[in-house]
Amino acid sequence: MNxxxxxxxxxxxxxxxxxxxxNAVDFIFYGQHFYNLAALIGLSVAALGVAKDRKVLVNxxxxxxxxxxAAKYI
Numbered sequence: 681m682n683x684x685x686x687x688x689x690x691x692x693x694x695x696x697x698x699x700x701x702x703n704a705v706d707f708i709f710y711g712q713h714f715y716n717l718a719a720l721i722g723l724s725v726a727a728l729g730v731a732k733d734r735k736v737l738v739n740x741x742x743x744x745x746x747x748x749x750a751a752k753y754i
Contacts, residue, residue, distance in 0.1 A: 696727035699745075718748035 700723040707716035722745030729737025 693727055693730045696723050696730060700724045700727060713752075715748045715751045718751070719745050722746075722748055 700720055703716050703720040703723060707713070707720055710716075722741045722743070724741070726738050726741030726745060729735065729739075729741055
């Protein structure tokens with residue numbers, strides 16, 4: 681991957697990684713709810729999809745993460 685295409689995906693990759701870490705801390709230390717684990721897995725899969733440039737992984741990860749975050753508030 682060249683430097684031009686990597687700079688476009690780096691901010692979203694960092695954002696997904698930070699959100700995944702936040703959900704990991706929330707799952708481990710504050711209650712161990714299933715929706716935190718699902719959001720962690722979804723955000724991690726989406727970050728992997730961004731890093732490897734696979735749209736299917738990004739879409740599946742985003743779907744799981746959005747469903748998990750919505751389950752927290754519904």
